[in-house]
Amino acid sequence: MSALSLAPRALYEEVAELLRQRIFSRELEPGSWIDELKIAEEYGISRTPLREALKVLAAEGLVTMKVRRGAYVTEVSDKDLADVYHLLALLESDAAGVVAQRASDAELAELQGLHAELEAAADDRNRFFALNERFHMRLLEIASNRWREQMVADLRKVMKLNRHNSLFKTGRIDESLAEHRAIMTALLARNAALTQQRMHEHFQNGLEAAT
Amino acid sequence: MSALSLAPRALYEEVAELLRQRIFSRELEPGSWIDELKIAEEYGISRTPLREALKVLAAEGLVTMKVRRGAYVTEVSDKDLADVYHLLALLESDAAGVVAQRASDAELAELQGLHAELEAAADDRNRFFALNERFHMRLLEIASNRWREQMVADLRKVMKLNRHNSLFKTGRIDESLAEHRAIMTALLARNAALTQQRMHEHFQNGLEAAT
DNA sequence: ATTCATAATTATTGATGCAAAATATTCCTG
């Protein structure tokens, strides 16, 4: 195996990613303090890069820093989840509208391709969710607003703090597919307002299915 | 003088704030590298808290980190500014809609009070802009979505990277006041859709005035 | 027995030192 990568990340980035995984897997659970010494020893590193990683995670909202107390995994209330989901719906609906009016034909075709894959994966939960994620992310990329991409990425990380993570994992594949189909139709018609509205409904339904 | 504060901030936070000021004042200009040793000596601190501060600023988008190269002040293109402004308009319009339907009567009265102060400050540019900022921020607080507040705060920081900063400093006080008046009317009528629309127009006009 | 004060322990925060990498400089060669 080779750990070689074209863009070698700094150690603090590496550590941040490892901690993210442990937080998402709830090995580090919300509300629990992060023992710098313990983690540093586990990874065989010093505390300096670890502390830098914690600052990054704090900026993402995954951990909260208390002066002279250290960092603990952020606890997200039900209201927090609702608030974050509300913003995701807002940002992604807007992105969808932008794509409808500004994407190239090739890009729309690409999204159509991803949607086709999604349709074909209706019987494979894991594959479906992975493709669904790719579709949403690709749409965001095509909307080409790096600040929105960053915000959505951060918000999605916060959503993953939730135990159930139900907002994305609802077993409503058929309904979701139907909604995606409606979105694609509006997209291909280049009807921005309708695309936006349907994406918003898509999120709205996701929320209702979760509550 | 006493530097005592109720919530003593960590040194790295203090340093981050100092750097923000220097970046906004363009003493540190976009594209220029940040010399860790130089800054640390200037402030009479070690590089450790400085490096942590840089990680925070990087998360806010104010500086960009390059592996083994350090940090430089982020350069924002015209497209970046337009993209950020687009998001601000989206988020704040949404917040206004939420306020229209969920604020208490007392909170609406408070906004009305701020608006009255704004009307009275039409002849004092600086005071007008300060009050305008307060109105927008208070509205966001009332909308009570801490994640949105954070995002708007970060986006506004990025806007301040711009040399002209024209999107907020346009000399269109009278038009702006008229738009605020229209927003207040819709708010007091608790018409969420109209409030949202008018806030969006308010931003739209601000953008046009700047270009 | 409970509460408050004091001391001890533990953990975070900040400084310093060292190694590695990148850039700048110098010197040599064509």
Add this chain to the structure above:
DNA sequence: CAGGAATATTTTGCATCAATAATTATGAAT
């Protein structure tokens, strides 16, 4: 004089060390 290689210098990145504040434990007094 130009180009390039080798060396020197600068700067980042990580580790270690020191100090500072907070919490817990301990003990005495009411």
